[in-house]
Amino acid sequence: MAKRSPILAAQPLSPAGSGGATGFTELGFQGGDVVTAGNLIAMMRLIWMLLALAGGLIFAVILDAAEPLQNGQQVAQAPTLTDLTGGRLPIVDLSWPLNAESVFWPGDGYEPFKLRDIATLEKDGVNSKAFSSPEHLGTHLDAPSHFEAGRLSVDRLPSESLFAPGVVVDISGPVGADPDYQVSLEDIRRFEQMHGAIPHGAVVLAYTGWSRFWKIPARYQNRDMRGQLHFPGFSAEAVDFLIRERDVRGVGLDTLSVDRGLSRDFPVHHLLGKAERYGLENLASLDKLPPTGFALFVAPMKIETGTGGPTRVFAILPSPNSSE
C-alpha cells in the first residue's frame, strides 16, 4: 500500500460544514447576498483558491503514487502487475532444462527423458520433435495423488494454488556435514526468528546445496555400496508444522525427493498428499533467491490424471530498488 503523502496529510481539509462556512466568510462572500460586482471578485478569489487547492491535491496524489521522500529517503513502491509484464522485475528460472541426462527417481519402469525428431527443416521444411518422460523426472511437481488415494491429480490443482509467496530455508551448512540431513522444526523456527513468520499460503523451499551435483547423476543420487540413497530432505515434523500452522501450499527443494534419500516410508509425501498440497523436486538456482519477499509461479504440465509432471518454476523478485 502506498503511504499517505505528507503533503496530503498537511492539507488542513475542513470537514464539510462549519469550517467551510468560515472560509467563505473570510473571503467576504456572505450567505444570502445578491451577486454584486464586489462579490463577483470575491467569488473569483474563491474559485481561484479552490482551483489552487484542487491542484495541490492532484499534485499530492501524484506524489503519493510516486512514493515521496519520507524522512529524507526514497520509499520503494510495492511491485505491480505492470512492473511484472513490463519486464521491470527480476525473474529467476528455478527449472533445469530437460534432456537425456535429467535425473529421475531410480525406480522400476522409469526411463530417461527422450527426444526425437518427427520432422526436420532439411527433409520436411519444418522442425518438430516428440518427447517421452516419466512424470517424476527433472524439475517436477508431485501432485497430492502421487502418494494418496482420492486426492487431486496434477491437472486438477487450482490455478490459484500455483502462485504463492516464497521463502528459502538455507540448510546447506548442516548438509555439508551430513548428506542425510532433514529440514527440522528447529530450522523453521530459527528461520522465522530471523525473517519473520512464514506467510500464509507460502511455498517453502529448502536450499540444500545439492543442486551442485545435478550434472553428475550418480553423485546426485548418491547411492552407497548397498544401493541406499543419501541426500537431504524435509523432516515430517517440519512439514506437519508448515501445513497445520502456516497453511503452506507446498514445499520444494533441490534434491530428488522431499523425503530424504534414506526414507523408506515417505512421510513427507504422505503428509503433503493427505492435505492436498504439492511438492517440488529437483529445483535449480535456489542460491539466487533472497530468504523471503519473492513470489513463485509454478507451472506443471497439465497431464490429465497425472500424479505430477515436468514443471517450469519461476521466482519473481521485488524490484532491485525495493527496500523490502
Ligand SMILES: [Zn+2]
Ligand atoms: Zn516426484
